[in-house]
Amino acid sequence: MDETIRSLAGDLRTADMAVALTGAGVSTASGIPSFRGDDGIWGDEFDPESFHIRRFETDPVGFWEDRIRLREHMRPSAVEPNAAHKALARLEACGGLSAVITQNTDGLHSAAGSSGVLELHGNAQRVICHRCGERRDSEWAFEVAKGSGDPPTCSCGGIYKPAVVLFGESLDPDSMSEARRLVAGSDVLLVAGTSLQVDPAASLPAQRQGATLAVINLETTPFTANADYDIREDVT
Incomplete structure (x- = not known):
């Protein structure tokens, strides 16, 4: 596992554009x-x-x-960003991550210090x-x-x-267009804490153009079999 993490870290360091796609698994350690x-x-x-x-x-x-x-x-009282949110913010700060696309509505990526956050489902x-x-x-x-x-x-x-985005509403088309653009332009796509079961966000990894795909999730996803890195761990 250590060798896998080192290899992924190397890919992130050399990438011109790395993008993270996150889901609920990133925030569960914060009590959500x-x-x-x-x-x-x-x-x-x-x-x-x-x-x-x-x-x-x-x-x-x-x-x-x-x-x-x-x-x-x-949202229990005193909810704070956890280690995963903070790690992604640090990665962005050192130039290793261009954007975070998230399905979460809790605002914790921004609270952790990430600035390039695209909230597909809005902000609660x-x-x-x-x-x-x-x-x-x-x-x-x-x-x-x-x-x-x-x-x-x-x-x-x-x-x-x-x-x-409530049930019965569509995702903002401009947000989805930007998400597809980011994924298509990425060298590394880091999928973290999402089982990729709900469209249209679930289809985003299919938009990558030869990017290295890393999936960090406890369960398998529809893209696990094609991932360059399959890390079955809690993302935090």
């Missing part, structure tokens, strides 16, 4: 549970349909009640008015919703929604 899998939160306690854009539009009060419960479950630390597009901090929105029992409302009369 994954959505899917045996220990995932989708199941008996939380129904994905409760967080569908249709529910937000037809029952915003109920949506925000469930969103508060989800946030309290998903922000809310956006569904009518005019104004953005605010999610902490304010949750305090309003918890205190009044009503969904947070914009001055334009629109209701704020979490600035994340």
